Amino acid sequence: MWGRVLWSRRHFLTMQLKSEAFQSLFTDGLNSVADLFGKHQFELRIAGGAVRDLLSGKRPEDVDFATTATPEQMKSMFQAAGVRMINNKGEKHGTITARVHNENFEVTTLRVDVQTDGRHAEVEFTTDWEKDAERRDLTINSMFLGLDGTLYDYFNGYEDLQKKKVRFVGSASSRIQEDYLRILRYFRFYGRVAAQPGEHDPETLEAIRASAHGLAAISGERIWVELKKMLVGNHAAHLLELVYQLELAQFMGLPADGNMGELKLVWDNAQGLSPKPMTVLAALFRSSDDVERLDLRLKISKEEKTLAIFLIKYRRDLVKGQNGDSLRPYTDFIIDSRELDAQSKVCELLKYQGEKKLLAEMKHWCVPRFPVSGHDLRKMGITSGKEIGTILQSLREVWKKSRYQMDKEELLSTVRRS
Incomplete structure (x- = not known):
């Protein structure tokens, strides 16, 4: 997987990645983009989460790139080469998206934050890779990978990844105050990376507790995106319990008296069954009123809302049958409801209840036509x-x-x- 390992003059770890997952990224599109940046003497590296995935032996679904070129320099370069650019919404933040060989390449100029308010940042462009890495949230997300396979790791992200540790870059309190959503990103990545629940740095947890109020200013949509990912990651029950212990729930639309006992039970029941995020979260709710309050704060979808209300209503009343026909109550319910999504809702209920065998049967059951x-x-x-x-x-x-x-x-x- 690795080639040579060196310590650079600037005291960051560099190594060369040679994995198949890395090599598979080099499509005709990427090779063309790389040649273009090289021709104009701008450096181009893979950034952030894609580096983390590659170091974990995974082929990333999305690959973001960072460069020393400014947005104006990129636009000039792409225009001269006849490369189409799309989605200019990211340009003010330094991101240009190029369309090459039917692939999109999102490239962002190196940046430093000059002013933050806990939600947004005003940035200036830089050519200093370490300064850009310093403004990122977690050490495991602050690495860059050169197109020759060289890893640039300024804050021991690779070591943390190997040890399955999740740490903020520098001061946890400072990073959180730059964007309070990083509280939930910390939990989400803990669920992806950490081997065991409960192995948190006490100072990090204290910084999160002290900054809890900052979540009140974060949009519900942004919170819901992170919360959903956390709910389907590892250690979700443990992390939800931390949300309550650190007094975050009140700022996230979660019920003050959330039923953690039920949630832990459902989390255990649903292991290996791939529940939807709302299937897990619904265990916290004691009534449909809790769902209404969550919707007001997080702006959940209609499908998510109706699923939560369905689970609350039927989690005790719709249970497996007796006398050798365990699936019968569920199939009768689907027939009676005549709703197009009734079967998918029942599948989520079976995950909630931990009925693995019945879930397998339900997935193969075809709704008969009256x-x-x-x-x-x-x-x-x-x-x-x-x-x-x-x-x-x-x-x-x-x-x-x-x-x-x-x-x-x-x-x-x-x-x-x-």
């Missing part, structure tokens, strides 16, 4: 809309009792006999 329609009854001479509705409902009950096996003729024959 074979009788109002048209069939009208052909038999029944014209009253009210009577047709009553008969259809009674036929549905007969059909359910047959375990959805009776066909149209069998069902209609019961109408003729009556």
Whole structure:
């Protein structure tokens, strides 16, 4: 995986990565971009999370790049080469997105923060890689990787990654006050990197507690993005408990009396079942009122809101059946609800309840189609809309009792006999 390992004159660790995951990044598009930056003598490196993933042996889903070129220099260079640029929203922050060989390459000029307010930062451009690394949140996210495989690690991020430690760059308090959302990013990455729950630096936790109020000024949408990722990572129950212990919940829209006992149980139940974030979080809620308050703060989607309300309503009442037909109550519910997403909601309920075997059965169960329609009854001479509705409902009950096996003729024959 690694080539040579050196200590540079500037006292940061450099090594050369030779992994297959790294080599696989070099598409025609990246090679063209790299050649262009090299031709104009601007340095280009892979930045942030992609470096962390590559060092962990993973091929990153998204790759961001950093450069010594300013946005204006990049625009001039791309225009001269006939390269299309898209999504100019990031330009004021130093980001230019180039479209090359049907791939997007997001390249950001090295920056230093000159002023921050806990939500946003005013930046100046720089050519100093270490200063850019210093403004990043966590050591494991502050590394750069040259296109020749050389790792540039100014704050011992590689060592922390090896030891599965999550640390802020420099002072935890300073980094958090630059952007209070970093509190939740710390938790999220702890769930991705740390091997065990509870191995936090006490000073980091104290800095988080002292800065808890800062989350009040962070938009609900940003908080929800980080919280969702935390909920499906490792140690989610432990991290949610920390959210309460460090008095963060009140600023995040979470219920003051969240049911941590239920959440721990659901978290244990759902291990290996890939629950949705809301499936885990719903365990905290004691009533649908808690969901309404969460929605006011975090602006969750309609689908997430209805799932939470569904789980609260049915987590005790919709349970597996007896007498060898454990799945029956769930399938009957789906048939009766007639909602397009009923089966997916029931799957999340089964994860919530830890019913691994029933979940596997439910995923392979196909919703049967009720074979009788109002048209069939009208052909038999029944014209009253009210009577047709009553008969259809009674036929549905007969059909359910047959375990959805009776066909149209069998069902209609019961109408003729009556």
